[in-house]
Amino acid sequence: MRRLSFFLFSFSLVSTLLPAQSINATVEGRVFDSSGAVLPGASVAAANDSTGLTRTTVANDLGSYRIPALPPGLYTVTAELAGFRNEAVKATLRIGQTATLNFTLQPGGVAEEVVVEAREALLSPTQSAVASVIAERQIQSLPVNGRQFIDFTLLAPGVQVGETTSGSTDVIVEPVTKLSFAGQNIHFNFVAIDGADNISTASGIQKTTPSQEAVQEFQVVNTSFSAEFGRAVGGIVNIVTKSGTNTVHGSVYDYFQNDNLNATSALATPGLTKLQQNQFGVSLGGPVKRDRTFFFANYEGQRRLESPFYNTALFQNLELVNTAKAGFGLPPENLNVTRTAYTDNLLGRLDHSISERHLLTVRYFFNDGRFTNQSPLNDGFDAPSTFRNNFFRDQSLVGSLNSVFSPNLIHDFRVQWARRTFDFPSISGEPHLEISNVFTTG
Numbered sequence: 001m002r003r004l005s006f007f008l009f010s011f012s013l014v015s016t017l018l019p020a021q022s023i024n025a026t027v028e029g030r031v032f033d034s035s036g037a038v039l040p041g042a043s044v045a046a047a048n049d050s051t052g053l054t055r056t057t058v059a060n061d062l063g064s065y066r067i068p069a070l071p072p073g074l075y076t077v078t079a080e081l082a083g084f085r086n087e088a089v090k091a092t093l094r095i096g097q098t099a100t101l102n103f104t105l106q107p108g109g110v111a112e113e114v115v116v117e118a119r120e121a122l123l124s125p126t127q128s129a130v131a132s133v134i135a136e137r138q139i140q141s142l143p144v145n146g147r148q149f150i151d152f153t154l155l156a157p158g159v160q161v162g163e164t165t166s167g168s169t170d171v172i173v174e175p176v177t178k179l180s181f182a183g184q185n186i187h188f189n190f191v192a193i194d195g196a197d198n199i200s201t202a203s204g205i206q207k208t209t210p211s212q213e214a215v216q217e218f219q220v221v222n223t224s225f226s227a228e229f230g231r232a233v234g235g236i237v238n239i240v241t242k243s244g245t246n247t248v249h250g251s252v253y254d255y256f257q258n259d260n261l262n263a264t265s266a267l268a269t270p271g272l273t274k275l276q277q278n279q280f281g282v283s284l285g286g287p288v289k290r291d292r293t294f295f296f297a298n299y300e301g302q303r304r305l306e307s308p309f310y311n312t313a314l315f316q317n318l319e320l321v322n323t324a325k326a327g328f329g330l331p332p333e334n335l336n337v338t339r340t341a342y343t344d345n346l347l348g349r350l351d352h353s354i355s356e357r358h359l360l361t362v363r364y365f366f367n368d369g370r371f372t373n374q375s376p377l378n379d380g381f382d383a384p385s386t387f388r389n390n391f392f393r394d395q396s397l398v399g400s401l402n403s404v405f406s407p408n409l410i411h412d413f414r415v416q417w418a419r420r421t422f423d424f425p426s427i428s429g430e431p432h433l434e435i436s437n438v439f440t441t442g
Helices: 002-017 136-141 149-155 313-318 320-327
Strands: 026-031 043-048 054-058 063-068 071-078 088-092 098-100 103-104 113-119 128-133 157-161 180-181 190-193 216-221 236-241 249-258 273-291 294-304 339-353 358-374 386-407 409-423 431-435 439-441
Touching: 002 190, 026 071, 026 088, 054 409, 063 071, 063 386, 088 103, 113 294, 136 149, 136 216, 149 180, 149 216, 149 236, 149 339, 216 386, 249 439, 313 320, 320 439
Parallel strands: 026 098, 026 103, 088 113, 190 236
Antiparallel strands: 026 063, 043 054, 043 071, 071 088, 128 216, 157 180, 216 236, 249 273, 273 294, 294 339, 339 358, 358 386, 386 409, 431 439
């Protein structure tokens, strides 16, 4: 028993010290009467308009209240006290936000109610971090080529596309946008999905992320991190996926591009302008049991075929290049190859409200990518014999139990199982031949 007690104490201590990524919101404030005097004992409840999740607290002797660990969303926050009219406010709470919402109750009957609609911008004076939230409306409405929603991170101040050894958007190993915060190294960042690590241990860069259709919102933390964040000196991207609601919602979509509709790129090699891309998918979310259990699922696929870009020097001197290669017994370069990018992306999520104080979430994510004839340099300076294929598969299973014991005591237990397989073999296996700063073969 002594050993067990020591283990539980040690586990509790370690759990307290480990850095965690907050994927919830907190609302706090004070309750006053019309004269400005505080109202201790006032009851304050926050109810999620979409899922019915409700958490209640009581204002202390200073009239202060605090409701932590609320999933992001639209809430109706109500304050009431016997002898006063109820006041209810609709407020949108964002990921990682600690919002301040004060109430002034007027004398009157308990049955009377005053509703103030939609306070979108709530102050967060207790937070020191410089952070931006990209909300669902922006993710769904703003145009982004390729539907890589994490590109919206570039809307935050001080964030730009970072340089790598293979250019700024190389597709070998990690076909994702490389992010630099305030000019820092792209490996100095931390990206989390539903609070779970999404950094590849092979590359030190974020792994693939869920479909744009499956993301509710995400937070970009630039600097002045609070104590809950760790492992990053660059920036933090904190992503939360969608959950189901009391209303059944779904979508079916297909986004396409092709060389008949698109203008020809200025970088395209004459006669090699193939482009065909389809991004298609379906999503569905709704209740399993109203106000208690919800599901959400999304599948998205991409099929992209295109002609690579080539350096003009390579295109204009192809015959000389092939003659030189023949002297080494190597086959000629064939520029008329097709580059493909096929992906399948699947996300499933289940949320269950065990009680007002305990919320259980389970989420599974699967992404499979098959990229062929990819350029390691990604700048047009390499010939097809240098191309590689890039095959990878990401899977992750995340479970979390969020418990609120009091306004100042919460417990967030989270566990993740993740598995990745990857390979990027050479197309030709030919020896490396290079004319410095002009082009490369092999």
